[in-house]
Amino acid sequence: MVIMKILFAVLIVISGIFYVMYLWDFALVLFVVMLAMPVFMFIFGYTAKKRIKVEFSLKDRSVMKNQEFPVKLNIENESIFPIGKAEAVVEYYNVFNNQIHSFRLLLPIQAKNDQSVSFRISSKFCGIVKIRCAYINIFDPLRLFKFKVGKNTGTEIAVVPEGHDISGTVSYTDRINEESNKFSDIQSGDDPSEVFDLRGYIAGDKLNRIHWKLSSKKDEFIVKEYSMPVDVPSVIFLNLRCYEDSEYTLPVFDTLMETFISISKFMLENERIHNVIYFNENQGFFTERTISDTNELSEVVSELIFSISDNLYCEQPEMYFAENPTLSFSSFTFVTSAPNTDILSYINDSVDADFKNAIVVVKNYDESKTENIYGEMREIPVVIGRISNSIKDIEL
Template sequence: MIFYRLNYLSFIIFVIAGIIFYNDYALYVLLGILLLMPVISYFLTKKSIDKLNISLDLDKSNIGKNTPVKVTFCVENKSFVPVENIRVSYEIKNCFYGNKQGYEINLIAIPFKKKKLEFNFDSIYCGRVEISVKKVMVYDIFSLFGFEKNVNLIKDVAVCPYVIKKTENIPLSDSGRSDEEELSSIKGDDVSQISQIRDYIPGDKLQNIHWKLSAKKEEIQVKEYSMPYSDDVVLLINSYVNKDEPKVFDEVIEKTYGIALDLIDQGRRFYFTWFDNKEMVFKKKEVNNRDELMEAILDFFYVNTSEVLKNDYEIYSKEMDGKGEIVLFVSDDKVKNDEGETIDIGSERVVLKCLY
């Protein structure tokens, strides 16, 4: 804007100099026009601001990692005054890690029409990505005056885990819980404790197949269950985030998601659990299927994480009140926990502990 003002003043000085040296009537007229037009432009632009509607929309509410989402800025001009320079400053931020990037775009408002500007963005990390407009400046046609327009535009998109392969063989064959309605009268279809290994019978569920033993014997072997599960399964994700190493917490989320998929495929009901560091409470979501898992993940994306290294299981264990639970605790390997059994999930930085 300073550049345009300097140009304008230079032109005024040039015209005044012409009047001094040539005393031409036309130069007086030109000077009058030059002085009057910015005044008219100022008041017209200021009046048109209230008739400018700016909106922000996303074409998806949740996406996978590295999947583009379309962002649309739309400006509607309900006045007869064209506005050729609307500068929008906005910010994209991952709410887990606080990493943010600022951008600017320029919009044009045509009288009595809508004008859209679209672009795509994606995220390499899971979490809730927030797009917020920080400032909108509306400039007159000569770019001599700028007016700030008050807007409150915030949209967010959930970037969900992308799991190529679920985490398999979670050792809960003798624990967990199932409702009676989940049990079946078909032989070998009871979701309960293992009583024996037998040959495959048509109608058996895939999650009951013992894949390792089947590979050894070169024929399908099935785990047969005898009694319902007695313990609740709690899938607890630690809320510590090292913002200097976002890849680690991102892997914690992906591994937790993979474990959850395996539990679902085993027919096990479990509780997706996390600690909210602002409300200072544990939040639990019952999960029976993939739709409920996705709902739990989306709720988890609003968690208030902790930058202080801590063990959420230590807090949780004090609140168990002696209930029979199996806790699958997923955390960064910096979180020290000597209790329970460590389960190999194929990660150098993420640890899964099974605690009874």
């Protein structure tokens, strides 16, 4: 573009010399036209700039990580001037780190027309991916002037973490939610408020379980099998507080989220309704959500990701325990990235639960080689990206 400006300036000088040396009408017209051309080109570009609108559109508001998703850059030109060549610079980044990826798109922009250009991107880690148009350069036909449009226009999408297979045991205890009416579909229990199944009498069955009215009609003893409550007070406490700002921040956050999803899915597969507790910065307090199926889990994950600030700010978990000093659970699982802290000792000593686990995300295998120093609580180190290999035989 600089070369074009120099070349055009030279042409203006030449036409001026031509007009001075030859006092013809043609020389005057040529000189006036050469002087007017830059003005016309500026008006051309400036008018187009004011009449061009830029926006992004996404097919979905959330996608799985490592999955490519389409993005459309929509450009609407309401002016009568076409742009032969426009240069768009698109940037995208995960808000939980500072690594910005960018690329350029070259495209014409037709007059009085709407057009779109599509591209596909993906994210290696979960979180919020922001996509923005740094700018779009448009030029006049002679490329004398450059104008920027669509600067910092953007959108965002939630990149959802993946779940991993883990092994363990979901135990049934005497702690149940007495107000709940949710029972197992595959396993009988001892709750007389709901009949799970009817079967023939087997030696050793309790007499109070015989269905006398039905037995009199069948001429044989029919026994009632009671139901197994699945709505027991089981909690996953997700501590997303960032204890270290480094290259590991995003991988640690990603592993924290995937650990939570893996444990939650494992509990759902074993018919265990449970709650998750996390700090919601948008609301400014700890939020507790019940998860009874995979749809609710997906909703919670999306809400959780959008509730986190760019700096991963999270209140100290001690605040929640100070506000709720009398906690009682069937199982309590604390997911964090800070090992050997006072909060783990507090959970071990003060939280009333039949099964207590502390899932601690660590950077490497060396940090995972720690002895369990807690009596009632089991500490399970999880190496970044190695969830299935780290969580084995967990008891919930």
